[in-house]
Amino acid sequence: MREGLRATLAVSAGFWCALGEMLRSCAARLRMLGALRKDEHWPARNLGPALRWFSSEKDFCLPNPSWSEDLRHLFHQFMKKCEDGSWTYISEKEMLDLQKKASELSFQNVKPMKKKQFPSTLTRNFQEGLGFEYAMFYNKDERRIVCLFQGGPLLQGFPGLLHGGAIVTMVDYSISILSTKTIGFTMTAYINITYKRPIPIGSVVVINGQVDKIEERKVFLSSSVHSADEKTLYSEATSLFVQLNLEKSET
Ligand SMILES: CCCCCCCCCCCC(=O)SCCNC(=O)CCNC(=O)[C@H](O)C(C)(C)COP(=O)(O)OP(=O)(O)OC[C@H]1O[C@@H](n2cnc3c(N)ncnc32)[C@H](O)[C@@H]1OP(=O)(O)O
Numbered sequence: 001m002r003e004g005l006r007a008t009l010a011v012s013a014g015f016w017c018a019l020g021e022m023l024r025s026c027a028a029r030l031r032m033l034g035a036l037r038k039d040e041h042w043p044a045r046n047l048g049p050a051l052r053w054f055s056s057e058k059d060f061c062l063p064n065p066s067w068s069e070d071l072r073h074l075f076h077q078f079m080k081k082c083e084d085g086s087w088t089y090i091s092e093k094e095m096l097d098l099q100k101k102a103s104e105l106s107f108q109n110v111k112p113m114k115k116k117q118f119p120s121t122l123t124r125n126f127q128e129g130l131g132f133e134y135a136m137f138y139n140k141d142e143r144r145i146v147c148l149f150q151g152g153p154l155l156q157g158f159p160g161l162l163h164g165g166a167i168v169t170m171v172d173y174s175i176s177i178l179s180t181k182t183i184g185f186t187m188t189a190y191i192n193i194t195y196k197r198p199i200p201i202g203s204v205v206v207i208n209g210q211v212d213k214i215e216e217r218k219v220f221l222s223s224s225v226h227s228a229d230e231k232t233l234y235s236e237a238t239s240l241f242v243q244l245n246l247e248k249s250e251t
Helices: 002-036 069-084 092-104 164-183
Strands: 088-090 132-139 144-151 186-195 204-215 218-227 233-243
Touching: 069 088, 069 132, 069 144, 069 204, 092 164, 132 164, 144 164, 164 186, 164 204, 164 218, 164 233
Parallel strands: none
Antiparallel strands: 088 132, 132 144, 144 204, 186 233, 204 218, 218 233
16 A cells, blocks of 8 residues: 555656746746747847856756757767777866866965855856757767857857857867866967858757877867768867966966
């Protein structure tokens, strides 16, 4: 009898969780689609606050209701690739740890922000589905990084298309994690990007970054941005990251 009751409660809890997830998913998709509606003046009404206060407890790299089927599909494909250890999933915690360590570095004339004022990195400051939705995977042996990226309506440039600055931001951030994981903290010295095709807002792209060459403190990288089906090459970039000379920057 008690077993039966427990099973009923478990089924019912599962049902409410699934229903809650479904409603959240619909709300996030509707919010994104509402923002994309052509007859709506931008900024769209009823979006709620567009910026979020960052919570370190949540892993924003995991699928959320605003993720499209394409993004979920690619995410699960890459999670499978992680099973043999060749690729590793980069969790939000790992990114936050890097960011925390980075915030401890001292730069000339830069006052570190107080912890309370400290939001996350640019790419995490938007509400779910409205800005940068992404997950990253790292291949240590091949010195590669893959970022699965879905850009939301707040990243609009031309109507319905992603702003080039948002694209290069995501490329830069991905390869900055790659170069940092390869030789320690680095900063972008330059990034040369060629935009070949426009990216529709809400579509999923795959950013591939790789280390081409390391010369002492210099890391040369190349990257590309493709559609999820790999048929369209949207952008290509070459860049130089320089490992921080901490002795110099601490003075
Ligand atoms: C995951 C993290 C999470 C952390 C938190 C999340 C962070 C995400 C951030 C994403 C990435 C960014 O946006 S970074 C932000 C944008 N970038 C910046 O603000 C960087 C500003 N620039 C600088 O601070 C500096 O110029 C550096 C650090 C890049 C380099 O200065 P330095 O350390 O004094 O090095 P320096 O001696 O000048 O140069 C070292 C070597 O590099 C060469 N070099 C230097 N700059 C260039 C250049 N533009 N083009 C060609 N070559 C160059 C020099 O010729 C030299 O070669 P040789 O003579 O040895 O052959």
